[in-house]
Amino acid sequence: DTGVSQNPRHKITKRGQNVTFRCDPISEHNRLYWYRQTLGQGPEFLTYFQNEAQLEKSRLLSDRFSAERPKGSFSTLEIQRTEQGDSAMYLCASSRDRVYGYTFGSGTRLTVV
């Protein structure tokens, strides 16, 4: 069990560019979650997958955001036409079930300049 892995750890991009982040969950966990955390705030839920199915999306997930989990293993989160307001820490978590503990990755810190 190597934990939840996220790449890259840091990303600096120019406004208007597209970025993609990757999350590798714990292998036996079928649930995967994306969260966003801005400075001084707690993490906020973005979206959730059970296996390869995206079952829930927060209203925070604008149409510039898209997430996939094609084979029910790793997931990607893409942000198109980035804006300065997208600057945040993007966290991925996985769990075996909603009533079990969630394990978080180290996050990807995005800075849009």
Add this chain to the structure above:
Amino acid sequence: GIQVEQSPPDLILQEGANSTLRCNFSDSVNNLQWFHQNPWGQLINLFYIPSGTKQNGRLSATTVATERYSLLYISSSQTTDSGVYFCAVVETGANNLFFGTGTRLTVIP
């Protein structure tokens, strides 16, 4: 939606002191976790505790689900305990973890 409030919002302790952090939630939950977020942003899972009491070294936690609160106890605090402590819950019937407002702890030598 569910409300999760933590108190105090900020806490400064002398090394070696004890403290109690509180988490109140407004509706029934079937999952509650305490996390420590270190200065590098890593969320460390401290306890999965939807009910009852657990202890892990200098830390312990108690959740009284019927009264909708949880407590995190830190004894003999160390400077490495500094950071933000979050309580997070999964509301009954929901699928995602909802985070509280956090307690920022600073332990000074």
